[in-house]
Amino acid sequence: xxxxxxxxxxxxxxxxxxxxxxxxxxxxxxxxxxxxxxxxxxxxxxxxxxxxxxxxxxxxxxxxxxxxxxxxxxxxxxxxxxxxxxxxxxxxxxxxxxxxxxxxxxxxxxxxxxxxxxxxxxxxxxxxxxxxxxxxxxxxxxxxxxxxxxxxxxxxxxxxxxxxxxxxxxxxxxxxxxxxxxxxxxxxxxxxxxxxxxxxxxxxxxxxxxxxxxxxxxxxxxxxxxxxxxxxxxxxxxxxxxxxxxxxxxxxxxxxxxxxxxxxxxxxxxxxxxxxxxxxxxxxxxxxxxxxxxxxxxxxxxxxxxxxxxxxxxxxxxxxxxxxxxxxxxxxxxxxxxxxxxxxxxxxxxxxxxxxxxxxxxxxxxxxxxxxxxxxxxxxxxxxxxxxxxxxxxxxxxxxxxxxxxxxxxxxxxxxxxxx
Amino acid sequence: xxxxxxxxxxxxxxxxxxxxxxxxxxxxxxxxxxxxxxxxxxxxxxxxxxxxxxxxxxxxxxxxxxxxxxxxxxxxxxxxxxxxxxxxxxxxxxxxxxxxxxxxxxxxxxxxxxxxxxxxxxxxxxxxxxxxxxxxxxxxxxxxxxxxxxxxxxxxxxxxxxxxxxxxxxxxxxxxxxxxxxxxxxxxxxxxxxxxxxxxxxxxxxxxxxxxxxxxxxxxxxxxxxxxxxxxxxxxxxxxxxxxxxxxxxxxxxxxxxxxxxxxxxxxxxxxxxxxxxxxxxxxxxxxxxxxxxxxxxxxxxxxxxxxxxxxxxxxxxxxxxxxxxxxxxxxxxxxxxxxxxxxxxxxxxxxxxxxxxxxxxxxxxxxxxxxxxxxxxxxxxxxxxxxxxxxxxxxxxxxxxxxxxxxxxxxxxxxxxxx
Numbered sequence: 001x002x003x004x005x006x007x008x009x010x011x012x013x014x015x016x017x018x019x020x021x022x023x024x025x026x027x028x029x030x031x032x033x034x035x036x037x038x039x040x041x042x043x044x045x046x047x048x049x050x051x052x053x054x055x056x057x058x059x060x061x062x063x064x065x066x067x068x069x070x071x072x073x074x075x076x077x078x079x080x081x082x083x084x085x086x087x088x089x090x091x092x093x094x095x096x097x098x099x100x101x102x103x104x105x106x107x108x109x110x111x112x113x114x115x116x117x118x119x120x121x122x123x124x125x126x127x128x129x130x131x132x133x134x135x136x137x138x139x140x141x142x143x144x145x146x147x148x149x150x151x152x153x154x155x156x157x158x159x160x161x162x163x164x165x166x167x168x169x170x171x172x173x174x175x176x177x178x179x180x181x182x183x184x185x186x187x188x189x190x191x192x193x194x195x196x197x198x199x200x201x202x203x204x205x206x207x208x209x210x211x212x213x214x215x216x217x218x219x220x221x222x223x224x225x226x227x228x229x230x231x232x233x234x235x236x237x238x239x240x241x242x243x244x245x246x247x248x249x250x251x252x253x254x255x256x257x258x259x260x261x262x263x264x265x266x267x268x269x270x271x272x273x274x275x276x277x278x279x280x281x282x283x284x285x286x287x288x289x290x291x292x293x294x295x296x297x298x299x300x301x302x303x304x305x306x307x308x309x310x311x312x313x314x315x316x317x318x319x320x321x322x323x324x325x326x327x328x329x330x331x332x333x334x335x336x337x338x339x340x341x342x343x344x345x346x347x348x349x350x351x352x353x354x355x356x357x358x359x360x361x362x363x364x365x366x367x368x369x370x371x372x373x374x375x376x377x378x379x380x381x382x383x384x385x386x387x388x389x390x391x392x393x394x395x396x397x398x399x400x401x402x403x404x405x406x407x408x409x410x411x412x413x414x415x416x417x418x419x420x
Numbered sequence: 421x422x423x424x425x426x427x428x429x430x431x432x433x434x435x436x437x438x439x440x441x442x443x444x445x446x447x448x449x450x451x452x453x454x455x456x457x458x459x460x461x462x463x464x465x466x467x468x469x470x471x472x473x474x475x476x477x478x479x480x481x482x483x484x485x486x487x488x489x490x491x492x493x494x495x496x497x498x499x500x501x502x503x504x505x506x507x508x509x510x511x512x513x514x515x516x517x518x519x520x521x522x523x524x525x526x527x528x529x530x531x532x533x534x535x536x537x538x539x540x541x542x543x544x545x546x547x548x549x550x551x552x553x554x555x556x557x558x559x560x561x562x563x564x565x566x567x568x569x570x571x572x573x574x575x576x577x578x579x580x581x582x583x584x585x586x587x588x589x590x591x592x593x594x595x596x597x598x599x600x601x602x603x604x605x606x607x608x609x610x611x612x613x614x615x616x617x618x619x620x621x622x623x624x625x626x627x628x629x630x631x632x633x634x635x636x637x638x639x640x641x642x643x644x645x646x647x648x649x650x651x652x653x654x655x656x657x658x659x660x661x662x663x664x665x666x667x668x669x670x671x672x673x674x675x676x677x678x679x680x681x682x683x684x685x686x687x688x689x690x691x692x693x694x695x696x697x698x699x700x701x702x703x704x705x706x707x708x709x710x711x712x713x714x715x716x717x718x719x720x721x722x723x724x725x726x727x728x729x730x731x732x733x734x735x736x737x738x739x740x741x742x743x744x745x746x747x748x749x750x751x752x753x754x755x756x757x758x759x760x761x762x763x764x765x766x767x768x769x770x771x772x773x774x775x776x777x778x779x780x781x782x783x784x785x786x787x788x789x790x791x792x793x794x795x796x797x798x799x800x801x802x803x804x805x806x807x808x809x810x811x812x813x814x815x816x817x818x819x820x821x822x823x824x825x826x827x828x829x830x831x832x833x834x835x836x837x838x839x840x
Contacts, residue, residue, distance in 0.1 A: 021756065025780050098779065104801065110790050112800045119812055120782065202812055223643070223813045244835035251837035336441065345831075358830050359518065360445050362540065370530050370833030379838075380532045380829060381524065392539055392622055393643045394813040397829040409800060409817040410778050411765075413790030415664035417671035418799075 005185065009193040012148055012181050013200030016121045019178035020146040024118050026175055028095040034173040035091035035138055039084045041169035042134060042162065046080045052161035053130065060154050072128045075158050083131045083162075086384075090138040093383045096401050097144045100410060110413030116405050118144030120202040123194050124386075125150045125216060127208035130158035136205075137166055137180045139386050143404035146179045148201065150194055152208075153186035160184065195220040205399075207387055225399060227364075227390040229314045229340035230260030232372045235331040235357070237348035238271030244369060245272075245347040246279050251371040252345065254287045258316045260388060261343050261365075261375040265311060265321040267331045270296070273324045277301045289318040296324035311338040328353045332360050339363060341390045343375040364390055364397035425605065429613040432568055432601050433620030436541040439598040440566040444538050446595055448515040454593040455511035455558055459504045461589035462554060462582065466500045472581035473550065480574050492548045495578055503551045503582075506804075510558040513803045516821050517564045520830060530833035536825050538564030540622040543614050544806075545570045545636060547628035550578035556625075557586055557600045559806050563824035566599045568621065570614055572628075573606035580604065615640040625819075627807055645819060647784075647810040649734050649760035650680030652792045655751040655777070657768035658691030664789060665692075665767040666699050671791040672765065674707045678736045680808060681763050681785075681795040685731060685741040687751045690716070693744045697721045709738045716744035731758040748773045752780050759783060761810045763795040784810055784817035 023031075042049070053075035060070050075083075096116050103113030122145045124136045133149055140147035151159040163182035170177040183190045195204060198221045205225050206216040213226050234252050236245040252263035268276055273296065281301040284291055292310050293303035303322060310321040311334070325331045335344050345367035346357040354368045365375045375398065377385025382400030389395045395403035443451075462469070473495035480490050495503075516536050523533030542565045544556045553569055560567035571579040583602035590597040603610050615624060618641045625645050626636040633646050654672050656665040672683035688696055693716065701721040704711055712730050713723035723742060730741040731754070745751045755764050765787035766777040774788045785795045795818065797805025802820030809815045815823035 021780070021782075024782070025776070106799065106801055108794065108799065110794070115778070115786075117779075117782070223811075241835070247837050248835060255838050255840065347835075356445070358535070358832075359537075360441070362441075362444070362537070363828065365829040365831060366535075367831040368833060369835050370831050371837045373838040374528065374530070374831065374836065375829075379526065379528065380831075381526055391643075392826045396826055406812045406816055408783065409785040409795075411785060411787040411790050411794065411800075412778075413788060415661070415668060415767075415789050416794065417667050417791045418675050418793040420675065 005187055005189050006193050009183070009190060009197060012183070013121070013197040015178040016146040016148055016181060017200045019176040020118065020120045022176050023141070023144045023146060023179055026144060030174050031095065031142060031144070032091050034170060034175045035087055035141060037173055038134075038138065038166050038169040039087040039091070041165045042080065042087065043084045045161070045165040046077065049075055049080055049158065049161045049165070050077070052157040056155055056157045065154060069128060069154070073130070073155055073158070075130050079131060083134045086131070086135055087138045090142050090384055093142060093401060095142065096405050108416055110411055110416050112409060112411050114407040115410045116407050119404055119406050120145060121200055122147045122404060123150070123197070123201045123204045123222065124148070125191060125194070125204065125206045125208070125212065127152040127212060128155060130155045130162055132207060133159045133162040133182065134166065136386065139384055139401060140404060141175070141179055143401045145404055148181050148183065148194060150183040150191060156186050191215070192219055195222060198222050205387055223394070225387060225389050225391065225395050225403060227260060227342065227388045229390070230262070230342040231264045231312065231314050231338065231340040232261055232342050233265050233267055233335050233339055233344040234263050234372065235267040235325075235335070235344070235346045236269060236272060236276050237328065237346055237350060237353055238269040239350035239353065240272060240276075240347040241349055242272070242275060242279070245276055246283060248345065248347050248369065248371050249280060250283045250287070252373055253284070253289060253320055255371065255373045257318055259373065261372050262316070263320070263372050264314055265323065265338070267323050267325050267334060268297070269327050269331070270324055271327070273297070273300055284320065287318065289320050291320055291322050293322040294324060297322045314340070328356060332357065336362050342388070343367065343372045345370055345372050364388070425607055425609050426613050429603070429610060429617060432603070433541070433617040435598040436566040436568055436601060437620045439596040440538065440540045442596050443561070443564045443566060443599055446564065450594050451515065451562060451564070452511050454590060454595045455507055455561060457589040457593055458554075458558065458586050459507040459511070461585045462500065462507065463504045465581070465585040466497065469495055469500055469578065469581045469585070470497070473578040476575055476577045485574060489548060489574070493550070493575055493578070495550050499551060503554045506551070506555055507558045510562050510804055513562060513821060515562065516825050528836055530831055530836050533830050534827040535830045536827050539824055539826050540565060541620055542567045542824060543570070543617070543621045543624045543642065544568070545611060545614070545624065545626045545628070545632065547572040547632060548575060550575045550582055552627060553579045553582040553602065554586065556806060559804055559821060560824060561595070561599055563821045565824055568601050568603065568614060570603040570611060576606050611635070612639055615642060618642050625807055643814070645807060645809050645811065645815050645823060647680060647762065647808045649810070650682070650762040651684045651732065651734050651758065651760040652681060652762050653685050653687055653755050653759055653764040654683050654792065655687040655745070655755070655764070655766045656689060656692060656696050657748065657766055657770060657773055658689040659770035659773065660692060660767040661769055662692070662695060662699070665696055666703060668765065668767050668789065668791050669700060670703045670707070672793055673704070673709060673740055675791065675793045677738055679793065681792050682736070683740070683792050684734055685743065685758070687743050687745050687754060688717070689747050689751070690744055691747070693717070693720055704740065707738065709740050711740055711742050713742040714744060717742045734760070748776060752777065756782050762808070763787065763792045765790055765792050784808070
């Protein structure tokens with residue numbers, strides 16, 4: 001960076017704000033054409049992308065970075081294909097911008113409605129995977145927003161190459177190239193500067209581990225769309241179909257361990273514990289999942305003893321806390337107290353209890369008879385996902401294009417004036 | 421307060437959270453009955469209300485509080501009638517809670533929809549008017565939220581009396597009395613404690629002057645729904661109907677001065693300035709409005725000279741900044757640069773320009789041919805208003821019941837499990 005970091009970040013903010021004004025007025029056609037051009041350009045630039053990525057990977061291996069992290073860093077031909085495909089899919093999504101809803105006449109004579117518009121400028125802070133650069137940029141563009149991207153230092157060369165391709169495609173389009181800007185330095189101070197650019201940035205979306213999210217929450221002077229924890233529950237009601245209960249509970253845990261929508265605590269109604277726990281134990285043993293149970297659980301099956309901390313724990317690993325509860329009320333209380341408001345499911349065939357669970361569990365996704373692992377934007381039909389929010393304001397649950405927009409009131413009159 | 425303030429606020433938070441769990445499950449009928457009982461009780465308790473208010477007013481006059489502030493403090497029979505009527509109107513509003521929208525089947529076999537649910541616990545910090553205690557409490561209740569209210573110290577006795585009546589009515593209802601709690605002390609430290617109760621409070625709504633709002637923004641660890649400034653614009657396009665333009669501009673300024681939706685800067689297209697400014701000047705002179713104009717304005721009419729600061733100023737007084745602009749682009753640039761994103765209107769009969777103004781002005785309310793003074797929740801048909809937000813996330817513009825709710829995803833399946 002030629003100037004000092006703070007000045008340089010201010011300058012990026014100013015340019016992003018100017019670009020966002022142009023984007024807000026861009027037609028759907030212009031945005032679709034530009035996104036297709038971005039995909040074509042990434043495809044054409046694949047040699048440069050692989051080469052830049054090769055340097056990042058070599059550096060990571062030399063520096064002794066953990067193998068799973070190196071794997072996530074790799075941008076090979078298959079990853080580039082997927083990245084281009086992702087951009088084309090975003091291009092094909094319906095444009096949310098400009099839609100006016102609830103446009104009604106008021107007794108005073110004018111019409112009032114609500115128009116969906118871009119948020120403006122979005123700051124995205126992420127780790128490792130360089131494909132996020134293209135994913136995030138294309139979602140922001142489609143929703144009419146400019147973005148400032150800050151990726152992980154280990155992927156800096158890859159991210160730069162991806163961002164260069166995107167900007168080259170935009171330069172040949174009617175949209176401003178400054179719609180997509182990448183922070184070109186690995187200096188950690190740049191993150192702090194980005195988080196305080198409240199004059200230019202409307203929202204921050206952090207994507208990464210808990211350490212990153214906590215830093216962002218602590219330092220940001222800009223609203224943040226985030227999720228911190230996924231302490232998800234499956235509650236097996238005594239009116240559950242036993243086979244379904246075992247399948248849903250096992251899938252919620254074992255389909256993938258290191259994901260935020262994996263079950264971390266299993267709640268079983270007292271009335272079905274004697275029948276449900278033994279087959280569950282057999283399935284979890286087979287999968288190699290360590291069980292940590294309450295006393296009532298341990299009276300039925302072999303399990304380590306769960307401590308109070310276990311009910312709060314997001315293991316992201318083959319470990320599961322198991323608790324026998326009296327029934328629905330007890331289950332809802334447990335979830336609302338210990339859960340993280342991410343995703344919780346009941347397995348039951350009882351109509352009234354299924355309705356109460358849906359209404360009273362205070363989480364972003366509340367489910368009946370479905371694996372928690374379905375909680376994501378693609379499975380919900382949002383077409384894409386920028387992240388999952390466990391906040392209640394603005395966006396809650398999987399966040400697609402709509403979460404990158406806002407609504408303003410539009411009023412169309414005929415010269416009406418007010419007399420109070 | 422019996423305990424120290426911090427402990428006492430924690431305790432209020434815990435009780436509010438517990439009450440919010442019960443409220444989330446309350447039926448529409450129970451909420452309507454409770455709100456009607458609240459209105460009846462306030463009506464029946466009017467002698468106690470007037471007496472408590474009399475002490476506040478006497479104390480305010482003795483302390484030399486400004487007359488307009490004392491006026492706002494007065495809770496006479498007419499104000500009590502209006503307060504009761506307001507609570508009954510909120511009772512009669514449609515219940516937003518529980519509505520499920522966009523409930524669609526996914527290819528995987530389950531249904532996904534979005535259910536409107538309460539936010540949980542709302543902290544409201546306000547100044548002077550004791551009727552806000554009943555207004556805010558009834559809106560929170562109707563949307564299924566518990567609230568913690570903190571009014572101005574000068575209205576402490578009045579607010580206590582109102583809150584006591586509300587709680588007495590709730591105690592005789594199926595809803596928990598702790599749904600409405602008033603901070604019973606004038607100690608300013610209690611505000612700081614409320615703003616950091618992030619474990620128990622989901623959102624803070626400040627209602628008051630700029631000093632209050634700025635303190636809340638600075639100290640809150642909880643999301644805030646607020647508006648800071650109302651620097652509203654009227655842009656008179658050269659294709660405007662001249663009479664309509666003069667009427668809308670004058671009404672936007674003079675209908676009320678000290679309101680956030682009053683015009684503070686008038687923009688006039690160069691092509692119509694020669695015809696529009698003289699009749700505007702005549703009307704504003706008659707109303708006693710001081711004009712501060714740019715050089716091009718001063719070439720047409722007599723006006724003081726506007727400084728750069730004037731374009732940022734929320735006068736809330738009979739003072740108006742006036743600027744001649746080249747045309748639509750110049751007007752949009754000015755509004756997006758100097759405005760506060762509150763409410764802006766164009767007067768024009770040009771179809772294309774009216775559409776561009778609507779799309780490109782980045783404000784909570786964007787209007788065509790209507791006085792800015794119409795920007796409020798009642799005029800927009802929201803039925804009520806807890807405040808006006810100039811933020812972009814969650815609630816933007818006048819905030820009614822919907823702004824006190826959120827949506828969660830609900831998923832209804834038949835035992836589906838995921839295989840990636």
